[in-house]
Amino acid sequence: MVRFVIIGGGPAGVQAATHAARLGAHVTLVEKDILGGAANLWDCVPSKAMIATGDLITQQARSRGMGLRSEGVVPDLGEIRERIESITNRLARSNTGLLDSQGVRVLRGVGHLTGPNSVRVETDEGETVDLEADSILLATGSRPRIPDWAEVDGDRILITRQAYPPKVVPEHLIVIGSGVTGVEFVHMFRCFGSKVSLVVSRQQVLPLKDPEVAAALETDFLSSGVKLYKGAKAVSLERTDDGVVVTCDDGRTINGSHVLLAIGSIPNSDFLNLSAAGVRTDKGGYIPVNHHCVSNVQHIYAAGDLSGKLPLASVASTQGRKIAEHAMGLDSLEHRHLDYDKAASAIFTEPEIADVGLAEADAFAMGRKIRVTKVPFAANPRALISGDPRGFVKVVSDPATGVVLGGSIVGRNASELISVIALAVTANLKVTDIYESLLVHPALAEALADAAD
Numbered sequence: 001m002v003r004f005v006i007i008g009g010g011p012a013g014v015q016a017a018t019h020a021a022r023l024g025a026h027v028t029l030v031e032k033d034i035l036g037g038a039a040n041l042w043d044c045v046p047s048k049a050m051i052a053t054g055d056l057i058t059q060q061a062r063s064r065g066m067g068l069r070s071e072g073v074v075p076d077l078g079e080i081r082e083r084i085e086s087i088t089n090r091l092a093r094s095n096t097g098l099l100d101s102q103g104v105r106v107l108r109g110v111g112h113l114t115g116p117n118s119v120r121v122e123t124d125e126g127e128t129v130d131l132e133a134d135s136i137l138l139a140t141g142s143r144p145r146i147p148d149w150a151e152v153d154g155d156r157i158l159i160t161r162q163a164y165p166p167k168v169v170p171e172h173l174i175v176i177g178s179g180v181t182g183v184e185f186v187h188m189f190r191c192f193g194s195k196v197s198l199v200v201s202r203q204q205v206l207p208l209k210d211p212e213v214a215a216a217l218e219t220d221f222l223s224s225g226v227k228l229y230k231g232a233k234a235v236s237l238e239r240t241d242d243g244v245v246v247t248c249d250d251g252r253t254i255n256g257s258h259v260l261l262a263i264g265s266i267p268n269s270d271f272l273n274l275s276a277a278g279v280r281t282d283k284g285g286y287i288p289v290n291h292h293c294v295s296n297v298q299h300i301y302a303a304g305d306l307s308g309k310l311p312l313a314s315v316a317s318t319q320g321r322k323i324a325e326h327a328m329g330l331d332s333l334e335h336r337h338l339d340y341d342k343a344a345s346a347i348f349t350e351p352e353i354a355d356v357g358l359a360e361a362d363a364f365a366m367g368r369k370i371r372v373t374k375v376p377f378a379a380n381p382r383a384l385i386s387g388d389p390r391g392f393v394k395v396v397s398d399p400a401t402g403v404v405l406g407g408s409i410v411g412r413n414a415s416e417l418i419s420v421i422a423l424a425v426t427a428n429l430k431v432t433d434i435y436e437s438l439l440v441h442p443a444l445a446e447a448l449a450d451a452a453d
């Protein structure tokens with residue numbers, strides 16, 4: 001029986017463990033905090049739970065346009081914290097049940113390598129357990145990057161993990177970093193009524209996204225009073241008696257009540273004793289892997305954020321599944337390699353933003369011929385009925401074959417609607433496959449069919 005040891009019980013580790021066990025491996029999963037990982041405890045789940053509450057506040061404000069009078073709502077931070085904890089615990093319990101049902105042995109503690117085929121675990125009970133393995137998966141994730149000029153105090157100078165929720169709703173929050181995490185926190189706190197300033201190191205928020213999509217979000221931010229400091233890199237951070245001052249490299253200073261750092265993450269590879277097994281990392285500390293997620297050591301895999309690929313929970317869990325198949329020798333049968341270029345992703349602002357596959361701007365940069373069709377939600381009956389006709393659907397296809405290559409959606413429920421384009425991109429479906437589907441009316445999805453037409 002294949003002995004498979006996994007360090008890290010986030011989406012990558014849990015998925016690899018359950019799938020490998022189902023395929024017949026003897027699996028031990030080592031986790032030091034909570035099953036479900038940082039995704040469950042610190043990242044995806046709590047951030048989206050906060051945003052869900054924030055969205056209700058803004059929907060309340062919009063209810064006037066729907067023929068209702070509202071007197072406003074007041075957030076209760078204690079109750080919000082309890083709600084997030086209860087969701088996190090519920091998901092952790094469901095992961096425990098899933099792993100139990102597949103016969104996975106879960107060891108609570110901190111794991112590290114002691115050799116190419118051995119792992120040591122310092123358990124929560126203070127014991128040392130040595131494990132032998134035929135295959136090992138390292139899936140220990142990442143943690144927020146803190147620059148050396150910032151002293152995080154959890155009070156006024158925060159990392160994301162301290163904001164679910166913070167002790168008080170910030171009066172004026174300065175968010176440093178305008179990638180996906182940064183803009184989601186801008187949205188979250190503007191909904192809670194904070195004044196928000198965003199330090200944008202380039203000339204566009206979401207520098208890696210389609211410029212038209214980023215522009216739609218910027219317009220929305222500006223219309224709700226968010227202040228953008230473009231082309232500015234924060235270089236220092238000072239705490240004053242009643243707030244914080246951020247200084248930028250162009251000399252501008254921003255005074256606020258709180259600051260939140262959202263400037264990326266660093267991999268949790270430093271405490272794994274990788275040298276004991278000869279596992280190499282790149283300069284950033286990530287473990288480079290091949291298309292099977294194998295590191296430079298043939299039976300040692302790395303997945304999730306630690307692998308330096310797309311830092312998404314969905315990618316991590318799919319990698320975990322593929323690794324389980326490879327470790328069990330099933331990779332040659334029915335095994336489709338993971339294509340990171342086809343990963344759908346979403347940004348949970350309002351309106352939501354989601355995309356998948358080839359972006360229009362990237363196609364132009366490559367000189368690739370594409371057909372782009374775009375439909376605004378303002379022409380969609382359901383969007384008008386629900387009182388939120390912001391945004392658009394854009395479909396990118398091959399003009400010669402009609403095969404769908406990618407798409408972007410800005411608008412309500414974009415994170416759900418993108419699934420249709422993601423399926424089309426993964427399965428090489430054509431635009432006709434989308435617009436000849438008999439969809440529900442009235443539905444936001446009709447905009448997808450219109451854009452594909």
Ligand SMILES: Cc1cc2nc3c(=O)[nH]c(=O)nc-3n(C[C@H](O)[C@H](O)[C@H](O)COP(=O)(O)OP(=O)(O)OC[C@H]3O[C@@H](n4cnc5c(N)ncnc54)[C@H](O)[C@@H]3O)c2cc1C
Nearest residue numbers: 008010011012032037038039043111141304305311312313
């Ligand atoms: C604010 C924020 C919001 C995000 N929102 C989304 C989102 O909406 N959707 C999305 O797809 N992605 C989102 N992400 C990214 C997502 O959280 C990560 O890509 C995902 O968690 C990576 O999964 P993983 O399995 O690599 O590791 P993790 O989820 O980080 O889990 C790693 C686990 O390993 C454990 N561990 C670490 N070291 C050891 C050790 N030595 N021994 C034992 N256990 C150890 C940790 O305790 C942890 O439980 C978000 C990220 C951030 C920062």
